[in-house]
Amino acid sequence: MKALKAMGFEPVVRAMVWQQGEADAREVAGLDNSRNYGENLKNFILQVRDALSAPDMLFVFGEVMPLPAARFPGRTMVRNAQIAVSEHSCTPLSVKNAIWVEDDDLQMLSTDYQTPAPTDDVHLGTFGLLNLGERFAKVIYDNLKTGIIPDN
DSSP states (O other): OHHHHHTTOOOOOOEEEEOOOHHHHSGGGOHHHHHTHHHHHHHHHHHHHHHTTOTTOEEEEEOSOSSOOTTOTTHHHHHHHHHHHSGGGOSTTOOTTEEEEOOTTSOBGGGSTTOSOTTOOSSBOHHHHHHHHHHHHHHHHHHHHTTOSOOO
């Protein structure tokens, strides 16, 4: 951002997409990470907005782990925390202009064509990632075209 400004540009960050949370749901991370996920995500969003001088930046994030897996005992806590952070949840954790995108119906890596990881029950496959990207783009487009997010 500093380099762009030094070149005379006026960069404006309007949106950010985020897909993360599996590690916080895994047993090796400990359930404290799962329990604290909502507060951590909320703080992360606010810190990124502050660092980018974009207080109203749209933050679009995808649902974590479409399939339950025994080695991820915190999955439900993380998923519930994601919903709570979403603007429309109207909870103490909800953040304005934070939009949660559902992805439980997307194709998984384990079912990807010629997958190198037939037992991967955590990550999205090629088409799953493409569809998630399209959903992220639609949320951004719909929110920016309606003027919900100001130009700053």
